[in-house]
Amino acid sequence: MAQLKRTTVGIVGVSGYGGIQLVKLLQEHPLVEIVYLGGKESTGKFYAEVYPHLGHEIDLVIEPIDIDLIVSRCEVVFLGLPNGYTCDLAPKLLSKGCKVFDLSADYRFKNLQVYSYWYNKKRNDIETANSAVYGLPELYRTDIQSTSLIGCPGCYPTASLLALSPLLKQGLILPETIIIDAKSGTSGGGRQAKMNLLLAEAEGSLGTYNVVRHRHTPEIEQICCDLTGHEVKVQFTPYLVPMVRGILSTVYASLRDPGLVRDDLLTIYKAFYRFCPFIRILPKGVYPQTKWACGTNLCYIGIETDSRTDRVIVFSAIDNLIKGQAGQAIQCLNIMMGWEETLGLPQLCFYP
Amino acid sequence: MAQLKRTTVGIVGVSGYGGIQLVKLLQEHPLVEIVYLGGKESTGKFYAEVYPHLGHEIDLVIEPIDIDLIVSRCEVVFLGLPNGYTCDLAPKLLSKGCKVFDLSADYRFKNLQVYSYWYNKKRNDIETANSAVYGLPELYRTDIQSTSLIGCPGCYPTASLLALSPLLKQGLILPETIIIDAKSGTSGGGRQAKMNLLLAEAEGSLGTYNVVRHRHTPEIEQICCDLTGHEVKVQFTPYLVPMVRGILSTVYASLRDPGLVRDDLLTIYKAFYRFCPFIRILPKGVYPQTKWACGTNLCYIGIETDSRTDRVIVFSAIDNLIKGQAGQAIQCLNIMMGWEETLGLPQLCFYP
Amino acid sequence: MAQLKRTTVGIVGVSGYGGIQLVKLLQEHPLVEIVYLGGKESTGKFYAEVYPHLGHEIDLVIEPIDIDLIVSRCEVVFLGLPNGYTCDLAPKLLSKGCKVFDLSADYRFKNLQVYSYWYNKKRNDIETANSAVYGLPELYRTDIQSTSLIGCPGCYPTASLLALSPLLKQGLILPETIIIDAKSGTSGGGRQAKMNLLLAEAEGSLGTYNVVRHRHTPEIEQICCDLTGHEVKVQFTPYLVPMVRGILSTVYASLRDPGLVRDDLLTIYKAFYRFCPFIRILPKGVYPQTKWACGTNLCYIGIETDSRTDRVIVFSAIDNLIKGQAGQAIQCLNIMMGWEETLGLPQLCFYP
Amino acid sequence: MAQLKRTTVGIVGVSGYGGIQLVKLLQEHPLVEIVYLGGKESTGKFYAEVYPHLGHEIDLVIEPIDIDLIVSRCEVVFLGLPNGYTCDLAPKLLSKGCKVFDLSADYRFKNLQVYSYWYNKKRNDIETANSAVYGLPELYRTDIQSTSLIGCPGCYPTASLLALSPLLKQGLILPETIIIDAKSGTSGGGRQAKMNLLLAEAEGSLGTYNVVRHRHTPEIEQICCDLTGHEVKVQFTPYLVPMVRGILSTVYASLRDPGLVRDDLLTIYKAFYRFCPFIRILPKGVYPQTKWACGTNLCYIGIETDSRTDRVIVFSAIDNLIKGQAGQAIQCLNIMMGWEETLGLPQLCFYP
Known part of the structure; x- marks a missing residue:
């Protein structure tokens, strides 16, 4: 793993929550060097003016989002922009040799018509979209090794x-029969001053939103289809939980073979993920707490079957901003660069 | 509604969370007078020693749980004891003319074998159990009018x-196809010093418990069976949410007639609950926040259908300690006594 | 207390947190009727569109802030507008016979130069300001009885x-030697989509703001001066606590007579507040929890002396939106109208 | 920093919150190896049975607290036991050549009479107590280098x-004139199932405790005396804030020279702490948020002066379980062993 110099990375969209995770994790990554921070509204400010607690650690000014500037300095770029912006930037960055990790939804879809329908934006960068790999390493590790453009998955997916x-x-x-009932901390809503994300509104309360029409539905379905070879429709319902970070996703489905029991499935899951350093299959009778995953790139999975109803229930917990966003992007970087997959990615939470 | 004297009520088990709700609500109820507080561990203490903020309001000492004492003073008794205690007390209280409202699970089941299986306690008070009415007024209002023993429903049911x-x-x-994914604040765990209910453990985290084996499953199924005339098996999964009060229950089911859409169901629900003063059917596109129900005896209901999957999704929000416990018991009292159903029961939450 | 008709009240600024407290409390007040809701940004909307959980309770549309309209309908007006707006409205409303309760800072100051310095607004409504009474009933009950304009106190003061x-x-x-270290829930920041009030930012964190320059400093000092007859300078430091409601104010001061001990002070406080139905002096060794006051118009006070340092420490807890805002305004209304002081004002919190 | 083998460390009292911090941080420390976990109530259990999320990381069984066992394996021992236990263990461990880091209060006091008075335990290990060093590296770095027994400071001190x-x-x-108003997350109360630490009780509420009699008062005063050469009495008031981790300590004092202003003090503080890698002096007008320190060994300090009152106000924020407990102990270990002071200690929080 010896190398003469660190890989130069830039981060675009650094004032959001995805951005600050990237800054923190990449700052502590042993093989990269942050050489560029880009933003729109905070341009010209020291990063410490946006996040004062970082004053002693990061001494960079937020610069304009300028392709030439980025390309002249960065081998790798992470894009933490709102949906619909990256598809304009990425082709230019790629054409000049940058490796691009897009945290938005722009390069998650092979079928751009699906994207256009759900995200209300016309697209004609079909070729670039086709070259993109869906950055879920547990499913697409090999593809990630040989691409230059990663569409990083959404947190719920x-x-x-x-x-x-x-x-x-x-x-x-x-x-x-698949039903996904997924609960998220409010940081999933982004660093936006929205009324419903105020502590005074969200604290002490639980509610759902975007019922039967959340944009992560087609994203999940696309991958389900890729896994099975035929169309799959899932029932997906998201919730805002009064906590900062973490997603707990509950998956219900009817078993094809009712004879299959929990212990069989634990064995199957362990085998399926045996080469995946961030997956933790919990022992029988133990179910994940989101807190265990917070501050790490881990995904905890607990499994149960119900002999009364012939269903399986799977619970998975991640940190929505790390495994669900910035950490997973860095996991993809590690794979793409041929580094150890776990490099710079925390695996032990602070508890409690 | 004029009456010469207030009805005398006693509350047994006053230091728990159900107990203190009863004390608060009955203290403000215009037609009753609290004349007895009973408890086991706090016997002999002033109530204000257990809950110091009540020092100016309630000047009663917690007394031993003595049948003769209770009967000599109280026309009505609320029992907020752990499961398995009431079935010893209630027959004696009833035989001496008391009306009994049991907040435990002891009188929720017609079939005592089901009770014994799930609650690990043998029972032979079959006659008393048969005379009990399941205290869910929206379904059993008429029966409540003519009984002396109410088995108050669990919060999740x-x-x-x-x-x-x-x-x-x-x-x-x-x-x-019924799946119930139900999320509760931690006060549902009771006023017990359990490790997993500590703020340091539960705050900032979400997790499930008692998967496929929660005791509220057979309780829900019993009433489903009563409604439909045949056995129903539901998939029930509970969660602890990092908030004090409130339950959000999500019900998924496949529609028999896929042509049925949300607006039809809104009409059906409004009709079904047209005489129910505590049910709030929300307009289309609005889904309940638990906070709206907290501090009230209301149940907010939001409905959605999904034409992609032919499912209906219903969200209901209550305050687990009021509509889910003490408030509902008082609602039953009001009905049993022939008083206005809403008497003494709050309908407007404090927001935010 | 019999009266032929309810007093008609209007509320201006109904979408904020002060506004919704007024709506809730006045809706449940037995002697008033809400006949007008006014606002700027939400004009034309049903109130239930702003706060969906109120759909079944309040069937009013938010109307423009029009003096003639208000005066034609309302005997009493509550103004929940930002600082600097009321001083334009109030003189007109008063001249047409309305009683005015101003929740902003505009009529808290006798000395308008102090106001202008701290609030950056020139004023020349000196006569109106002089007729205003500082609406802290525990200190100014008599004055409140005979005015038509109440400047409702700030929450910290x-x-x-x-x-x-x-x-x-x-x-x-x-x-x-007076030092006031005062901690508030984030609803004190108002219903504004500010970044620092987001749950994701404020949850799990504690911090101070406006150190040595919070606008409530001169407000406190003005009343201290009024009480003592000479200028008093207090050290005031506010904090945002990760909770929705509640203020805990800690007051430190050196005792003039070190021989004075806690029990003496408890006696003195009880005597001082003997006619004040909302003040709760706690027994020795008991200190207030903000939660006890939430949802009520109470102020809980706990007192300690330290013989090692000759200081007294006083802790006071209120609900910042009720006793600290809307409830106190209604308490003033009750006094001004000659009604019972506690009418329509809750005195028992929901616990936990 | 090359060394042939890692230093062997043992941790006693591993199920508490101090214990799990030590396990996490030492597990990730590059120069140590955890070879022993000791406990009383959990003896014989795998550590993963106490903290299930650690199943993949720590494969150790909790063993009895046996001096010979410990000494045979460990060069260094961390003791995370309740107050009053370590003073029996430490002398034996020291006599057999172990280096001891005590997280309890037992070795914080030079004057054992003060200890005995505040902690209700007689002591006669005067010699051992005299050899102990108060483990606050920013003040006692040199002494730490040359001792074998560290009395790790309390979190508030x-x-x-x-x-x-x-x-x-x-x-x-x-x-x-020193007044310290210090606010802590509830993890400071330890992993004990106490009623007042339940989420249902503590969430949404703020209150004080142990007013004028908290045991950290004499600990602070002892060091103040050591710094100044004469007795100092401080006013210390602690609070429980509804959050898991973090302490914000506010210090008020009257300036000897009123001409001294904030900018002078910022300069003085920066100079005072110029060799202290974990101290972050914030720029003028910026005050610490506890969240910035959480998950790190940092202490953030913000300073203000008030020309109206001639006082200085200093705000300091730490993670009570890291800089306030386990992290600081490891910082002392690093110093004692001659390693880099920051080794294995995080300096960047996860935000938000």
Whole structure:
């Protein structure tokens, strides 16, 4: 792993929550050097003016989002911009040799018509979209090694697909019975001053939103389809939980073979994820707490079957901003660069 | 509603969270007078020693749980004891003319074998159990009027059954597809010093417990069976949410007739609950926040259908300690006494 | 207390947190009727569109802030507008016979130069300002009875002055040693989508703001001066605590007579507040929890002396939105109208 | 820093919150190896049974607290036991050549009479107590290098003394005016199932405890005395804040020279702490948020002066379980062993 110089990385969109995770994790990563921070509204400010607690650690000014500037300095760029912006930037960055990790939804979809329908934006960068790899290393590790453009998965899809994939891949469930009930901390709403994300509104309360129409639905379905070879429709319901970080995704499905019990599934899951350093299959009778995953790139998975109803229930917990966003992007970087997959990615939470 | 004297009530088990709700609500109820507080561990203490903020309001000492004492003073008794205690007390209290409202699980089950299986206690008070009415007024108002013993429903069953009943009663769903994903504040765990209920453990975290084996499962199923006339098995999963009060119960089910859409169901629900002063059917596109129900005896219900999956999703929110416990018991008292159903029961939350 | 018709009230600024407290409390008040809701940004909307949980309770549309309209309908107006707006409205409303309760800072100051310095607004409504009474009933009950304009106190000053007044009034402390360390829930920041009030930012964190320059400093000092007859300078430091409601104000001061001990002070405080139905002096060794006051118009006070340092420490807890804002305004209304002071104002919190 | 083998460490009292911090941090420390976990109630259990999320990381069984066993394996021992236990263990461990880091209060006091008075335990290990060093590296780095027994500071004293020391050491304030108002997350109460630490009780509430009699008072005063050469009495008031981790300590004092202003003090503090890698002096007008320190061994300090009152106010924020407990112990270990002071100690928080 010896190398003469650190890889130069830039981060665009550094004032958001995805951005600050990238800054923290990449700052502590042993093989990279942050050489550029880009932003729109905070341009010209020292990063410490946006996040005062970082004053002693990061001495960089936020610069304009300028392709030439970025390309002249960075081998690798992480894009933490709102949906619909990256598809304009990425082709230019790629054409000049940058490796691009996009945290938005722009490069998650192979079928741009699906993207356009759900995200209200026309697209004609079909070729670039086709070259992009969906950055879920537990499913697409090999593809990640040989691309230059990663469409980093959404937070809910990450948790949900890690819970679902072994069942789908091995044909153990009836796909039409899949229900995903997924609960997220409010940082998932981004660093936006929205009324419903105020502590005074969200604290002490629980509620759902975007019922039957959340944009992560088609993203999950696309990967389910890729795993099974045929169309899958999932029921997906998200919630805002009064906590900062963490997603707990609960997946319900009817077993194809009611004889399959929990202990069988634990064995199957362990085998499925045996080369995946960030997946933790919990012992029988133990179910994940989101807190265990917070501050780490881990996904904890707990499994139960119900002999009364012939269903399987899988619970998966991640940190929505790390495994669900910035950490997973860095995991992809490690794989793409041929580094150790776990490099610079925390695996032990602070508890309590 | 004029009456010469207030009805005398006693409360047994006053140091728990159910107990203090009863004390608060009955203290402000215009037609009753609290004349007895009973407890085991706090006997001999002033109530203000247990809850110092009540020093100016309630000047009563906690007395031993003595049948003769209770009967000599109280026309009505609320029992807020752990499961398995009331079935010893209630027959004696009833035989001496007291009206009994039991907040434990002891008188929720008609079939005592089911009770004994799930609660690990043998029972032979079959006659008393048969005379008990399940205290969910929205379903059993008439029966409540003419009994002396109410088995007050559990918190999860209250929320879940209020969401489910119109669908089941009218045969609109396939019962074998029912999934209930129910999230509760930690006060549902009671005023017990358990490690997992500590703020340091529970705050900032979300997790499930008692998966596929929570005791509220058979309670819900019993009422589903009563509504439909045949056995129903539900998938029930509870969670502890980092908040003090409130339950949000999500019910998924497949529609028998896929042509049925949300607006139809809103109409059906409004009709079903048209005489129920505590049920709030939300307009289309609005889903309940638990906070709206906290501090009230209300149940907020939001409904959605998904034409992609032919499912209905119903969300119900209650205050687990009021509509889910003490408030509902008082609602039953009001009905049993022939008083206005809403008497002494708050309908407007403090927001935020 | 019999009266032929309810007093008609209007509320201006109904979408904020002060506004919704007024709506809730006045809606449940037995002697008033809400006949007008006014606002700027939400004009034309049903109130239930702003706060969906109120759909079944309040069937009013938010109307423009029009003096003639208000005067034609309302005997009493509550103004929940930002600082600097009321001083334009109030004189007109008063001249047409309305009683005015201003929740902003505009009519808290006798000395308009102090106001102008701290609030950056020139004023020349000196006569109106002079006719205003500072709406802290525990200190100014008599004046409140005979005015038509109440400048309702700030939340921090309410808690701090109720803790301080007996000490100052009776000359028990050295005024130059007063330090007030006051902690508030984030609803005190108002219903504004500010970044630092987001749950993701404020949850799990504690911090101070406006150190040595918070606008409530001169407000507290003005009343201290009024109580003692000479200028008093207090050290005031506010904090945002990760909770929705509640203020805990800690007052430190050096005792003039070190021989004075806690029990003496408890006696003095009880005597001082003997006619004040909302003040709760706690027994020795008991200190207030903010939660006890939440949802009520109460102020809990706990007192300690330290013989090692000859200081007194007083802790006071209120609900910042009720006793610290809307509830106190209604308490003033009750006094002004000659009604019972406690009418429509809750005195028992929901616990936990 | 090359070394042939890692230093062997043992941790006693591993199920508490101090214990799990030590396990996490030492597990990730590059120069140590955890070879022993000791406990009383959990003896014989795998550590993963106590903290299930650690199943993949720590494969050790909790063993009895046996001196011979410990000494045979460990060069260094961390003791995370309740107060009053270590003073029996430490002399034996030291006599057999172990280096001892005591997280309890037992070795914080030079004057054992003070200890005995506040902790209700007689002591006669005077010699051992005299050899102990108070483990606050920013003040006692040199002494730490040459001892074998560290009495690790309490959490409140750590935060408070780091805020106070430059003022006291340089004689800038009147010591009799010191007031410390210190707010802590509830993990400071330890992993004990106490009623007042339940989420249902503590969430949404703020209150004080142990007013004028908290045991950290004499600990702070002892160090103040050591810094100034004469007795100092401080006013210390602690609070429980509804959050898991973090302490914000506010120190008020009257300036000896009123001409001294904030910018002078910022310069003085920066100079005082110039060799201290974990102290972060914030720029003018910026005050610490506890969240910035959480998950790190940092102490953030913000300073303000008030020309109206001639006082200085210093705010310090730490993670009570890291800089306030386990992290600081490891910082002392690093110093004692001659390693880099920051080794294995995080300096960047996860935000938000």
